Amino acid sequence: MSWRAADEPPVTLPRDPAREAAERELSKGMYHENDPSWYERAMDAFWEWLDKVFGAASAATPGGTLGLVVIVLAVLALLGALWWRLGTPHRAPASSATLFDDRPRSAAEHRAAAEAQAAQGHWNQAVQERMRAVVRSLEERALLDIRPGRTADEAASEAGSVLPAHADRLRTAARDFDDVTYGGRSAAEGTYLRLAALDTDLERTRPALASTAASTVNTADTARSTRPGAAE
DSSP: OOOOOTTSOOOOOOHHHHHHHHHHHHTSGGGSTTOOOHHHHHHHHHHHHHHHHHHHHHHHSTTHHHHHHHHHHHHHHHHHHHHHHHOSOSSOOOTTSOSSOSSOOOHHHHHHHHHHHHHTTOHHHHHHHHHHHHHHHHHHTTSSOOOTTOOHHHHHHHHHHHSGGGHHHHHHHHHHHHHHHTSOOOOOHHHHHHHHHHHHHHHHOOOHHHHHHHHHHHHHHHHHHTSTTOOO
């Protein structure tokens, strides 16, 4: 190896070859043994981005970071309430689907089927059969016309006009039927007991049409009795 004389100019390399030489040297594995993995780099980038997002959001939110936390918790609470009310989204409720299948049965048969399902703790099936018993009973009493394609909502609306005192409970029963049949919800024992109580009460209730007719007859009789010349 030869030494450069003191009066010789220093050895210099052009910029590009020097850069390439430095890159080759630094690309050696010995310089990268402690470098973070691709996963660590990705997570660092994610947390850095998230920090920027929350920083910008807290700056634009009244109350700063505390206000942002309150808003996030409120949104989560709202989503939780919606999930609890609507259930796991399997498919949208199809209230246009028919109430009965192709096997016509009496109200007593539907009640017996409902009680059998309830005895086994099958509340969804029990609710379905009891709602069918309610509607079939109203048809058997001629309070509803027999219509195979009727939905639970339609039956509740039509029955509510004849039995207005139970209109709200009928609508609730139809909604419970739709929830467990088409909405992916699970019924509880209380849902079935509420529907069974409605069925029993409806059996004891006189329709509004009959009451109205009786009132009309009484009014007509009173008018005739007060008419001049009416028989004593």
